[in-house]
Amino acid sequence: MESRMRKSLGKGLEALLTAPTPAAAPSELTVAIRRHGLLQPLVVRHIAGRYELIAGERRLRAATRAGLARVPVIVREARAEDRLELALIENVQRENLTALEEAEAYRQLLDQHGLTQDELAERVGKSRPAITNTLRLLGLPDAVKAQLESGELTAGHARAVLAIEGVTEQVSFAREIVTRHLTKSETERLAAARRARQGKQPAAGRPTDVHLRGLAEEFTRGLGTRVRITRHPRGGSIEIEFYSDAELDRLIDRLRQALPRA
Structure with missing residues (x-):
């Protein structure tokens, strides 16, 4: 199920509106809704005498399983592009995306909706540095991206790899991280040492400007x-x-x- 969701993300925003939600995903949410009710309204639009769900598919499924007959909603007049934006933001906030999937989702929001990183950060509820650090992962060599997707590297490892200059050097460094089973802190220290050798660090003792x-x-x-x-x-x-x-x-x-x- 999870792989199908990931493939849908790669096909573009439109696929998100019809991508199947993992059957087991709402279980914890169902328990919370049964206990406390649905605290965050769904977003719908009025069309042809009916209401179409724009955002909140997982919450709606969970509310149904919890036995709720009525749920709070916000009725919004939304254009097609607005619905796609809301659907993508919903997935970024709620689904268990990999770091690269999240980065690609952010890039689509920036590219197709003309948002700044500050605006994007506000909409998805994250800091701008967090958005920037996630987007930077898109600059990794393909071989390192594959290691990140497979779980051999964490996002923290991958960001340390980006500190190294040169594609060949980055691929080699990533391979060393995996081979030596380095922790994130060990990787960061080694990356700092490599950068110093590449001449990218300020001279020792130089005051910060x-x-x-x-x-x-x-x-x-x-x-x-x-x-x-x-x-x-x-x-x-x-x-x-x-x-x-x-x-x-x-x-x-x-x-x-x-x-x-x-």
Whole structure:
């Protein structure tokens, strides 16, 4: 059942509306609803004299199993794209997605609905850094993604792999993590050592530039995506992250608006 849900996610948002919900998934929810009632209303829309469910399939199934004859609902006028967005958010919040499935779901919301990472974080009830860290997993080499999907690596391991520069080096590092059965903390320490050897760490004893860190946080809030400012011996760099073509277009528009007109 779970594999069918994952395949539906990969086919796009439309498939989520008809994807079967795992039969065993609502069991704990059923017990809670039987004891406390349905605390969070379902979302429906009125169409042709009937009501169509937009979000809350698992809660509806669980309420039915709990023996409820009536449930609270919110009636909403929703366009097709709004229904797809609500359905995807429902799945992100409620289903047991893998880290990569969650990242892909976030990318679809950013890409197809024009949300910023801050807006997405607010809608799914997570912090923006959590959204950013999950999206970064999409940048892993395919071989490392396969290890993450199979359970050989955790999301924490995978984020440490992303700290290493170069696809070949990342694949090799991931293989070493699996072979040596490294914990997340061991992996992070080893990744820090590798980055130091790659020359990406600041010089030892160099004070943290509080001003630059503050600017990076200000730019992150203003652009709605992660921004890093790094000093180098002969200058520095500003790195702006994006995770879809739509997000890149949005960032380009924002930056162009800030440029002085000729």
